[in-house]
Amino acid sequence: MIGMLDHGRMNRAAVTSLVVFLLLVAVGWYLTNLQSSKENQPAPTGSAPTGSSDLGALQIAPEGKMAGYSRDRFPHWASQGNSCDTREIVLQRQGTDVKSDKDCKAVSGTWNSPYDNVVIKDAGDVDIDHTVPLAEAWRSGADKWTDDERKAFANDLGGIQLIAVTAKSNRAKGDQDPAKWKPPVQAYWCTYAQHWISVKITYKLTADQAEHDALASMLKAC
DSSP states (O other): OHHHHHHHHHHHHHHHHHHHHHHHHHHHHHHHHHHHHHHHSOOOOSOOOTTOOOGGGSOBOOOOOOTTOOGGGSOOSOEEETTEEHHHHHHHHHSEEEEEOTTSOEEEEEEEETTTTEEEOOGGGEEEEESSOHHHHHHTTGGGSOHHHHHHHHTOOSSSSEEEEEHHHHHHHTTOOTTTOOOSOGGGHHHHHHHHHHHHHHTTOOBOHHHHHHHHHHHTTO
16 A cells, blocks of 8 residues: 555656646747747848937938038028017026016126037127038938928927027037037037037938048047
8 A cells, every 4th residue: 555655646646747847848848939939030121210419320422512502591590489589598598597588689788608618698799500511411312301391490499409609609500510610518428429420410411431430530539
């Protein structure tokens, strides 16, 4: 009788061991195939999302020509309602303690120009710079846009394309890309490069190789 009981316990133990073994084999097979499936999946494709500052997402292409360019092809300082135009909205947003008259003109306030770290206390001394200049945009693909698309670009109030700076720094920059001009304040290079890249990706504008390399160098400050 005792022998029979021992034999039964041995059979049950053997069955249990077999079940455990088969479960382990099944789990191992599942994990192996799951990993293989992940490894064989294609890499994500598609352009960088709007607002990206991924340098690798910039399309590299030779700079275009200036033929046909005019600032009038980029209607700027468009009306934004309530007697305000784009320039006045930027002054209000980026200044401190800004007061405007009945015609929406800034009559007082303080603005900090990040390019040269200068504090401005007279709105008349403030220039509104296009991070990616209009002529640079033209050479990078905007020559193929409609005038309405160029108007939207020139009046982009999204926050990084238009920036209040000193007239001196804005005019020193002109229409130059980062290969030819950088903000005098090196502490701003990281932000400037990120904004430049983001604008170009958002608007599907190209960058030439020298511009790309200059941006890569500036990003090292991040």
